[in-house]
Amino acid sequence: MEEMSSAPVDQTLSCENCGNLHSAAQKFCSKCSFPINGTEEEKIQFKNKIRGHQFLKEEAEKELKKPRVIILVLAGVVLLSGLYQGFANDDFATMIVNLCMSLLYLILAAWCSKNPFGAILTALLVYITVNVINAFVDPLSLFQGIILKIIFIGALVKGIRSARDAQEHLVQLQKMNASVENN
Amino acid sequence: MLLLKTTETSEEIRACPYCDGTVRPTDTFCGHCGKELKNDFDGTREDVISQLTPALLYYGMTLILLATFKFTSVFPSGLEGMIGVTIIDVLIVIAFWARNIREINPLFSFAGFDLRVAGLTVLFAIVGSVVVSVVANWINLSIQDDVFYDTYLFQDTRNPFLFSVIFIAVQPAIFEEVAFRGFLFNNVARLSNGESAIFITGFIFGLIHLQFISLFWLVPIGLAFAFLRNKYNTLWYGVIGHFTYNFCITLFEFKGWF
Numbered sequence: 349m350e351e352m353s354s355a356p357v358d359q360t361l362s363c364e365n366c367g368n369l370h371s372a373a374q375k376f377c378s379k380c381s382f383p384i385n386g387t388e389e390e391k392i393q394f395k396n397k398i399r400g401h402q403f404l405k406e407e408a409e410k411e412l413k414k415p416r417v418i419i420l421v422l423a424g425v426v427l428l429s430g431l432y433q434g435f436a437n438d439d440f441a442t443m444i445v446n447l448c449m450s451l452l453y454l455i456l457a458a459w460c461s462k463n464p465f466g467a468i469l470t471a472l473l474v475y476i477t478v479n480v481i482n483a484f485v486d487p488l489s490l491f492q493g494i495i496l497k498i499i500f501i502g503a504l505v506k507g508i509r510s511a512r513d514a515q516e517h518l519v520q521l522q523k524m525n526a527s528v529e530n531n
Numbered sequence: 532m533l534l535l536k537t538t539e540t541s542e543e544i545r546a547c548p549y550c551d552g553t554v555r556p557t558d559t560f561c562g563h564c565g566k567e568l569k570n571d572f573d574g575t576r577e578d579v580i581s582q583l584t585p586a587l588l589y590y591g592m593t594l595i596l597l598a599t600f601k602f603t604s605v606f607p608s609g610l611e612g613m614i615g616v617t618i619i620d621v622l623i624v625i626a627f628w629a630r631n632i633r634e635i636n637p638l639f640s641f642a643g644f645d646l647r648v649a650g651l652t653v654l655f656a657i658v659g660s661v662v663v664s665v666v667a668n669w670i671n672l673s674i675q676d677d678v679f680y681d682t683y684l685f686q687d688t689r690n691p692f693l694f695s696v697i698f699i700a701v702q703p704a705i706f707e708e709v710a711f712r713g714f715l716f717n718n719v720a721r722l723s724n725g726e727s728a729i730f731i732t733g734f735i736f737g738l739i740h741l742q743f744i745s746l747f748w749l750v751p752i753g754l755a756f757a758f759l760r761n762k763y764n765t766l767w768y769g770v771i772g773h774f775t776y777n778f779c780i781t782l783f784e785f786k787g788w789f
Contacts, residue, residue: 370562371562373562374562374563375562375563375564375565376560376561376562376563376564376565377560377562378554378555378558378559378560378561378562379558379559379560380559380560381559381560381565381566381567383565445743448743448746459730463723463726463727463730465722465723465727466723466726466727466730466731469583469719469727469731470730470731470734470735473590473731473734473735473738474734474738476591477594477735477738477739480594480595480598481598481602481741484598484599484601484602484603485602505580508579508580508583509578509579509580512579512722512723515723523559523560523567
């Protein structure tokens with residue numbers, strides 16, 4: 349006990365939310381922000397804050413299904429147009445390029461469930477690059493299916509935002525020591 | 532144990548920026564006002580796309596520059612056009628480098644530089660360049676396609692090999708590394724994590740070369756350099772590996788090997 353006097357704070361209490369040690373003078377846990385000396389109402393507010401983050405994280409994750417579908421649609425469109433070029437126009441070089449691009453989009457769609465931010469951003473950059481190259485080779489190609497292109501790009505951009513939101517709410521939940529369910 | 536922890540942490544006491552209460556460097560939240568101390572999420576943060584703007588801007592500018600060079604006749608053909616496009620490319624990188632100088636320059640530190648890792652990087656780069664050359668030759672593709680410039684452009688200069696090495700090996704090893712493993716990597720990693728940054732920069736490094744078949748080796752090369760950048764927090768291994776790989780490709784072209 350005599351050694352204890354060298355310490356300015358007495359850390360003998362532990363937070364009921366995360367178990368971190370704290371002094372009696374503290375109002376909030378310095379690890380998870382739980383109101384250790386707060387009223388029941390403040391404690392309920394803390395739980396509600398966790399629920400809020402959980403809800404927003406789930407909402408953002410629901411939104412992530414859309415860009416994944418868009419990437420799969422891209423894989424399908426590229427595959428079909430490749431097969432058409434190959435078999436109808438005997439353009440086998442384009443067919444091989446398209447088959448590889450289709451495979452790349454499929455891989456990105458699969459990666460989307462593990463790392464949505466990385467997969468969707470990569471898919472967006474690949475899609476933009478392909479369109480820019482096509483526009484340089486044939487400027488008119490830029491306007492072919494322009495509405496679909498805008499929809500695809502819009503959905504991917506929205507997907508990047510949702511992925512970032514989900515990620516931020518997850519970090520916040522981890523800081524608050526809330527149990528995090530991953531879909 | 533408990534005692535030790537208390538005395539250790541009590542040495543560095545700071546003031547909370549919100550309520551002036553005492554906090555320790557290890558605290559995530561202030562124990563007095565409950566506010567988050569290192570707040571990277573407060574609901575009013577900048578939009579993710581605006582935060583990605585530098586990366587998208589650099590990629591867009593370089594993509595349009597290189598596509599103009601490759602697919603149009605805006606730049607004169609031959610050496611002049613190649614030098615012109617290289618100067619613009621380098622100037623773009625320097626502009627972004629200068630803007631992010633505080634984050635980029637520490638990546639050139641030699642602290643923690645490991646000769647064994649550097650040696651392995653060189654070895655893998657040599658083996659990689661041989662494998663790529665053999666494969667490229669087998670599918671009847673010029674091995675120069677993936678480094679963007681052809682050595683034949685330099686044949687009328689005073690020292691074709693020296694000029695080729697400067698433009699094909701030295702310039703990309705510095706400026707592509709600063710761009711892809713430097714500010715692009717930092718930009719993406721700050722918004723997500725190292726894994727995302729490795730994959731995104733690896734892919735776009737391959738894409739920017741605008742050569743479809745080369746993607747099969749450029750993407751893995753980009754991923755390898757990004758992996759080294761993430762693991763060791765330095766650009767040196769990427770610079771060394773990139774230089775070795777491009778130097779070997781140039782050497783093979785001059786010697787007519789593979």
